[in-house]
Amino acid sequence: LQKQAILKQQFSTSIQVNTSNSEMLVVKSILRRAIEQALFRQFYIEYQPQIDLKTGHIFGAEALLRWQSPELGIVATSELISLAESTGLIIPIGEWVLQSVCEQNKAWRDAGYSPLRIAVNLSARQFTHPDLSQKIVTFLTQNNLEPHYLELELTESLIVQDINMVIATMNELRSLGVTIAIDDFGTGQSSLMYLKKLPINKLKIDRYFIHNINCDLQKAAITTALIQMGHNLNLQVIAEGVETEEELDFLRQHRCDAMQGFLFSRPIPAVEFEKFLSDDQYQSLRQR
Numbered sequence: 001l002q003k004q005a006i007l008k009q010q011f012s013t014s015i016q017v018n019t020s021n022s023e024m025l026v027v028k029s030i031l032r033r034a035i036e037q038a039l040f041r042q043f044y045i046e047y048q049p050q051i052d053l054k055t056g057h058i059f060g061a062e063a064l065l066r067w068q069s070p071e072l073g074i075v076a077t078s079e080l081i082s083l084a085e086s087t088g089l090i091i092p093i094g095e096w097v098l099q100s101v102c103e104q105n106k107a108w109r110d111a112g113y114s115p116l117r118i119a120v121n122l123s124a125r126q127f128t129h130p131d132l133s134q135k136i137v138t139f140l141t142q143n144n145l146e147p148h149y150l151e152l153e154l155t156e157s158l159i160v161q162d163i164n165m166v167i168a169t170m171n172e173l174r175s176l177g178v179t180i181a182i183d184d185f186g187t188g189q190s191s192l193m194y195l196k197k198l199p200i201n202k203l204k205i206d207r208y209f210i211h212n213i214n215c216d217l218q219k220a221a222i223t224t225a226l227i228q229m230g231h232n233l234n235l236q237v238i239a240e241g242v243e244t245e246e247e248l249d250f251l252r253q254h255r256c257d258a259m260q261g262f263l264f265s266r267p268i269p270a271v272e273f274e275k276f277l278s279d280d281q282y283q284s285l286r287q288r
């Protein structure tokens with residue numbers, strides 16, 4: 001128990017460097033048990049609104065996984081994801097996320113809200129798993145969802161893998177009709193050449209470039225170029241991590257298509273997100 005208390009402290013403040021191998025084993029077994037025995041009751045999803053910069057309205061959300069462990073408390077998502085990847089548990093967890101998001105999207109549609117495009121993050125291990133597209137088809141069909149209302153966020157780290165395999169899998173996913181976004185764009189190691197080859201719909205500019213963009217000429221130059229390039233390639237461009245009015249003004253001036261960030265809203269539980277959808281006063285960025 002004492003050990004768990006120490007782990008809880010270390011883990012919820014998301015410090016991995018001090019966590020020894022034996023402690024990591026304990027944490028991994030706690031995660032495995034959470035999945036096997038708690039049937040995902042310890043997991044939930046937060047939704048962060050995405051706003052169209054032309055209309056000022058919410059058109060979608062990014063789904064972000066959360067884990068509230070009785071032993072560890074709320075575990076930082078980045079820690080959770082790296083644990084889940086190294087144990088292979090990302091496969092069942094990822095399927096649970098995809099299914100839950102499709103069910104939630106249907107529930108909102110059934111409640112009469114205008115259709116939302118909800119983005120789900122996929123790690124490389126999920127992307128290369130042979131069942132992925134079959135599962136996606138199942139979840140979409142079960143929930144009677146048009147495929148383009150599901151967006152998959154992939155990072156550039158994936159692209160440095162076998163590029164022909166990546167292109168083939170992306171083509172398979174695109175042929176289902178789902179939307180594909182490249183997440184954290186600009187921080188990975190991929191070549192720009194791949195942008196031309198990959199069947200993607202959207203670029204998400206990493207929040208590193210957005211942070212204080214109005215006082216950093218280099219960030220401003222890079223972001224302006226990324227927006228322009230995205231548009232020339234017929235891609236939608238969204239900025240993540242928008243925290244200030246100044247950052248928002250910059251993005252508007254430079255014709256970025258969409259934004260998400262703490263300025264509008266943090267990621268929030270589904271019930272809270274629904275308040276945005278039902279309340280006109282909160283729906284629009286213009287009325288802020």
Ligand code: C2E
Pocket residue numbers: 048063064065076077078081094097120121122123153183184207240241242243260261262263266267
């Ligand atoms: P990401 O996909 O780049 O998600 C954006 C992260 O930035 C989220 O962190 C979000 O809470 C945070 N964020 C949003 N707006 C702002 C802002 O204005 N300022 C700042 N400073 N941060 C902001 P979070 O939720 O901790 O997620 C971390 C990463 O974990 C995600 O990065 C994503 O790569 C991964 N992840 C989250 N959920 C899933 C999932 O269901 N499956 C997989 N495979 N990965 C996931």
Ligand code: MG
Pocket residue numbers: 062121153183
């Ligand atoms: Mg993401």
Ligand code: MG
Pocket residue numbers: 183184204206240
């Ligand atoms: Mg991101």
Ligand code: MG
Pocket residue numbers: 184
């Ligand atoms: Mg990220």
